Amino acid sequence: MTAFATQHLADPVFRAQANFRALMDALSRPGTIQRLVVDEDAGDIDVDLAAIALTLIDHETSLWLSPSLADDHKVREWLAFATGAPLVDAPERAAFALVAEADPLPDHRAFGQGTQEYPDRSTTIVKACGGLTHGPRLACSGPGIKASATVAPAGLGPNFVERWAENRALFPRGVDLILCAGGAVMGMPRTLTIKRLEV
Amino acid sequence: MTGEPFYNFAYLDEQTKRMIRRAILKAIAIPGYQVPFASREMPMPYGWGTGGVQVTAAIIGRDDVLKVIDQGADDTTNAVSIRAFFQKVTNVAVTTDTGAATIIQTRHRIPEHPLIDGQIIVYQVPIPEPLRFLEPRETETRTMHALEEYGLMHVKLYEDIARHGEIATTYAYPVKVEGRYVMDPSPTPKFDNPKMHMSPALQLFGAGRERRIYAIPPYSDVVSLDFDDHPFTVQRFDKPCALCGGDDVYLDEVIMDDRGTRMFVCSDTAHCDGRRSEGHVGKQAAVEEARR
Numbered sequence: 001m002t003a004f005a006t007q008h009l010a011d012p013v014f015r016a017q018a019n020f021r022a023l024m025d026a027l028s029r030p031g032t033i034q035r036l037v038v039d040e041d042a043g044d045i046d047v048d049l050a051a052i053a054l055t056l057i058d059h060e061t062s063l064w065l066s067p068s069l070a071d072d073h074k075v076r077e078w079l080a081f082a083t084g085a086p087l088v089d090a091p092e093r094a095a096f097a098l099v100a101e102a103d104p105l106p107d108h109r110a111f112g113q114g115t116q117e118y119p120d121r122s123t124t125i126v127k128a129c130g131g132l133t134h135g136p137r138l139a140c141s142g143p144g145i146k147a148s149a150t151v152a153p154a155g156l157g158p159n160f161v162e163r164w165a166e167n168r169a170l171f172p173r174g175v176d177l178i179l180c181a182g183g184a185v186m187g188m189p190r191t192l193t194i195k196r197l198e199v
Numbered sequence: 200m201t202g203e204p205f206y207n208f209a210y211l212d213e214q215t216k217r218m219i220r221r222a223i224l225k226a227i228a229i230p231g232y233q234v235p236f237a238s239r240e241m242p243m244p245y246g247w248g249t250g251g252v253q254v255t256a257a258i259i260g261r262d263d264v265l266k267v268i269d270q271g272a273d274d275t276t277n278a279v280s281i282r283a284f285f286q287k288v289t290n291v292a293v294t295t296d297t298g299a300a301t302i303i304q305t306r307h308r309i310p311e312h313p314l315i316d317g318q319i320i321v322y323q324v325p326i327p328e329p330l331r332f333l334e335p336r337e338t339e340t341r342t343m344h345a346l347e348e349y350g351l352m353h354v355k356l357y358e359d360i361a362r363h364g365e366i367a368t369t370y371a372y373p374v375k376v377e378g379r380y381v382m383d384p385s386p387t388p389k390f391d392n393p394k395m396h397m398s399p400a401l402q403l404f405g406a407g408r409e410r411r412i413y414a415i416p417p418y419s420d421v422v423s424l425d426f427d428d429h430p431f432t433v434q435r436f437d438k439p440c441a442l443c444g445g446d447d448v449y450l451d452e453v454i455m456d457d458r459g460t461r462m463f464v465c466s467d468t469a470h471c472d473g474r475r476s477e478g479h480v481g482k483q484a485a486v487e488e489a490r491r
């Protein structure tokens with residue numbers, strides 16, 4: 001038996017792996033909802049945002065925080081301790097942006113879009129939502145979806161579909177969006193085409 | 200980071216895994232685009248597929264079932280070594296059965312057994328840049344991808360037709376992903392190209408020495424480049440597999456005995472074994488049976 005089998009030491013390693021696979025599944029199969037492994041004692045931050053931050057963010061990734069996160073020194077301290085990520089004020093310089101449920105989804109144009117040569121140098125926005133299933137119904141199509149998928153995340157704002165169409169039109173540039181709520185996650189890669197479904 | 204174990208699951212340290220994982224997510228979001236990543240030294244030479252090994256190491260979990268193939272076979276030195284490496288550093292279950300695997304790491308083939316939703320295939324890529332042989336400068340190829348300027352590639356393929364009467368490229372045959380990026384499918388035979396189109400599996404590509412990761416999400420449009428007057432076609436084989444009688448499979452010519460008897464057999468050994476255990480018998484297998 002090698003040392004990595006030792007349960008208590010290995011836990012963060014396996015949690016990060018499980019959460020990465022949830023994120024990878026979410027972004028490669030848009031329209032599906034994936035479970036996160038959250039730690040209820042993560043700190044003074046939304047547990048879903050915490051789980052995703054611990055999986056993807058570290059000292060190599062610049063981080064932008066939405067106002068209610070940025071204004072909370074406990075949140076900033078926890079993120080600095082847990083990830084070491086340098087905080088940036090300019091959203092266009094952020095590799096990742098964390099957006100609290102209380103804050104609106106900012107305009108995608110404020111963030112890094114990448115360049116035509118390096119479209120990967122763009123911001124990934126992680127947004128905590130009120131829920132992933134009871135918002136306005138949206139029809140999604142694109143890579144990762146066999147025909148089409150219906151999703152209903154809450155709290156993306158009234159102009160989201162129009163703004164997303166602008167983001168889609170920038171391809172291969174553009175932002176990618178990760179939505180989380182209640183220990184679950186949904187991915188919206190820049191390739192996704194989103195249409196509003198009539199109510 | 201503190202609190203991380205000294206011996207790491209899947210060999211890579213957590214910082215490296217996060218870096219590779221971030222590159223994988225970008226690759227998924229930009230299908231066919233080669234994402235640069237800081238490739239690490241692995242305990243095997245570059246020619247052994249260190250890019251694919253790093254991708255697998257970054258994604259694999261305790262519940263995964265791993266299959267490793269090289270040229271379609273599970274039992275070549277390269278496949279055996281990589282499988283043993285992952286058994287040692289992850290203790291995951293391994294299989295030769297394509298249908299039972301959650302992750303398939305491959306060099307030079309896509310299994311004959313259709314991949315299904317939820318599976319991940321990881322390709323070992325020696326040279327990720329499809330335009331490399333036409334334009335050696337990375338700054339130039341990057342600009343060509345940025346501008347979607349793929350005329351040179353079409354010229355190259357058309358020169359093939361002028362010289363040989365057909366497109367002579369039979370492996371690493373370039374594809375266009377989701378109508379945007381021209382991509383190298385790695386040195387798989389062009390026979391396998393149609394399997395990439397609308398595959399239910401997630402396809403990840405890792406090039407270690409060249410430090411690139413790219414991806415095709417499930418259900419993505421993958422088109423082999425061709426011309427209206429010379430449409431893309433796959434290799435056809437005159438005879439079925441000599442061992443299992445299978446047709447519509449990719450065959451390798453092998454020497455069967457010390458008298459130099461040659462025959463064509465499945466390159467996908469697990470597929471061939473599976474068919475034979477189901478009772479399918481090819482011509483040579485029937486001859487051997489009669490001799491006994």
Ligand SMILES: [Zn+2]
Pocket residue numbers: 440441442443444445464465470471472474
């Ligand atoms: Zn066979």
